[in-house]
Amino acid sequence: MTDSAIGAPVDDEYVVGKNDKLVILASSVGTVIEWYDFYLYGSLAAIITVQFFSGVNETTGYIFALMAFAAGFAVRPFGAIVFGRLGDLWGRKNTFLVTMLLMGLSTFVVGLLPPYAAIGIAAPIILVLMRLIQGLALGGEYGGAATYVAEHAPHGKRGFYTSFIQITATAGLVLSLVVILGVRVAVGEEAFAEWGWRIPFLVSILLLAVSLWIRLKLSESPSFKRMKAEGKGSKTPLKDSFGKWPNLKLVLIALLGLTAGQAVIWYTGQFYALFFLERVMKLDATLVYVMLTIALVAASPFFIFWGWLSDKVGRKPVILAGCLIAALTYFPLFNALTQAANPRLAAAAASAPVVVYADPADCNVQFDPIGKTVFNQSCDVAKSHLAKAGVTYTNVAAPAGTVAEVRIGDQSVVQSFRGDAMTPADFAAQKKTWDKGLSEALTAAGYPAKADSALVNKPMVVLILFILGFYVTMVYGPIAAALVEMFPTNIRYTSMSLPYHIGNGWFGGFLPTTAFAIVAATGNIYSGLWYPIIVALATVVLGFLLVKEGKDVDLNA
Structure with missing residues (x-):
């Protein structure tokens, strides 16, 4: 790591160097744990539905289940607003300590929450409340971590430094899958469905303690301390971010020209691929988790590579190229995925x-x-x-x-x-x-009720999942640096967090629902891909026309 300073001043208060590794480690570990907590619900949704929604009527149970899933995504932009404002008022470090505490405790509560059979309607209500808290916390965490690391990074290395934050979302997903699989194997499927599912939620309290201990060793970011010392902080970051057209315009450009496309590529490459294999191709869930984990682990180093490359060639060309390549290749890739994952289904579609x-x-x-x-x-x-x-x-x-x-x-x-x-x-x-x-x-007529695991071309499935994950690394690796560079220090946390979480929480989070509606309307199991393709191509056009390259921007200017 470097010992160079950020910006012009060279007094000790603003020198960055010896603590660079701690800054990246603390920010990344904490964000991994937040994503781990957030993804547990999605990975265990079927079991949680039985535990907490089985006692209500079918319609009410469905509504509660959907609310609990969607709540975490829907409220993320509101978390960005609430905690972004706090981060611009009283510091990056203090704010993401609060978001981590909220995330960890709400996840731990889910692990302790009695089922519907024990406390009735209070169970799904408390569960939805915990998901709301998780979504709010995640909405505040990402912007704080990305801003904090970027403001510590020396000039010319912001993409590289912040790429370690970008790897955390995939790392959190992989960690959740590994812990769930480990507990399932250890206690058995019957015990896991009854009580073992709680263990991954309860483990989060230990991860929270370690992360808080690491993060408490950090000091505030140099850019924020300089801003405060010079009296340039914003007293009304929400108004300054969204109530003034020049800044609001940048927020909209960040959303439509960067994060919307990045989000749909991210969710297609990880969550929609998981949904497609498990729900559409009818593969065994454990097999899907293993293959997806292998692919994501293999692709993860490319987050760092694309972050590093964006320091050389710029954020904009890397992100937009990733959106374009993905949009042009999704249909052949998912067709190939069907042939490899469930050849009997592909044969039945052709013969009958x-x-x-x-x-x-x-x-x-x-x-x-x-x-x-x-x-x-x-x-x-x-x-x-x-x-x-x-x-x-x-x-x-x-x-x-x-x-x-x-x-x-x-x-x-x-x-x-x-x-x-x-x-x-x-x-x-x-x-x-x-x-x-x-x-x-x-x-x-030959249509299989489930895919035959023995017929799955596992190396090919892993390769295709790796390619989809590779696209994710391309668009996601440089995005934190790109967003941080678009906004001034006094409103940076607030301004960058909102477009990121609207893009990822709404454009990305509701991708499976939207894709299913398109499939049901058209009859083509691949037609749901039109949603990410159209959004990605729109981002390519708008990003090319409106986004200004920021790799050489002085964050203290």
């Missing part, structure tokens, strides 16, 4: 194509981010089952009033049913029976 014959007026767009809509038209019933089963189908318009049919090659026709006039209980019972009949017809 499925057609949904339905009245277009009977078909709705099944986008349901809040969980209150029941899709009970005959067309919706058919399409939702096929989309969840990972079966590609063609839409054919039928005369008005026709009850939808599912035609499987030339072998069978399965007629759907109208559920809009039924009671919820009758609809649920009828749908269960109908789902079983359609599943049997699909199986008879």
Whole structure:
């Protein structure tokens, strides 16, 4: 590490050098733990749903489950606003100590929380509250860590230094998967489902203690101390960030020209790939976790490489090139993933194509981010089952009033049913029976209910996942440095945090829901990829036109 100073002054208060490794280590370890805590819920969602939502009716349980998942993403921008303001008022270090404490304690509480059977409706309510706290804390953590490290970095190494922060999101995901797999193997599946799932949540308190101990050794960032010493701090960082057009314009450019595209590439390469393999390709969850972990670990060093390269050639060309390459190659990559992961499904789609014959007026767009809509038209019933089963189908318009049919090659026709006039209980019972009949017809036509693990081309799947992860490193490695360089010190924490978390919390976080709605509407299991592709290409265009390169910006100016 270097002993060079940041900016012009050379008095000891602003010299950076001996503590560089501690700065990066403390900021990175803390952020890894925050991501670990945040991802535990997503990885254990099925078990948590049984523990906390099984006692309520199906509709209410679904709403609670969706709220608990979405809450962590939806409130991240609000956490960015709250803690970004605090970070610009009373320091980067103090603020991300608070966010880490909130994240760690809320995760620990989930590990101790009694199930619905013990405390009733209070269980899902407390769970949703903990997820809200997690989302708020994560919204404040990232901006603080990225700003803190960037403000310590010597000129010409900001991309390299902050790339260690960028690796933490993937490291947190991998850590959560490894801990979950380890506990599952140690206690067995039955015990894990009953009580073992709590262990990964409880372990977070130990990780929190270690991280707090490391972070308490840090001092405030040089840029922030200089700003305070010179009396240039903002007393109203929210107003200065978002109430003045020149700064608000930069926030919007950062969102649309950088983070929106970065976010969809990140979520496609990690979460959507996981969703696609597990839910669409029907692979065994443990096998998916192992292959994804191998791929992500192999790709992770490239976060550092792209951060380093961005110090040489600029943040903008690296990020936008990553968005463009990913957008152009997603369709062939996911097609190849199907062939490698579930060859029987690919063969069935070719030999016995499925057609949904339905009245277009009977078909709705099944986008349901809040969980209150029941899709009970005959067309919706058919399409939702096929989309969840990972079966590609063609839409054919039928005369008005026709009850939808599912035609499987030339072998069978399965007629759907109208559920809009039924009671919820009758609809649920009828749908269960109908789902079983359609599943049997699909199986008879060669469509597998689950992927055969013995037929999975595991090296090829890992290679494709590695490529998707490589794209993630390309767009994500330099993003912290790029955002930090766009804003002045007195509003930097606030201004950079909001576009990052709107991009990643909203554009990225709701990608699976949006993609599923597109798949259900079109019938093509790959059509959900249009969402990240369009957003990424829009970012390429807007970023090229509007984003100014900042690698040579003086952060103290």
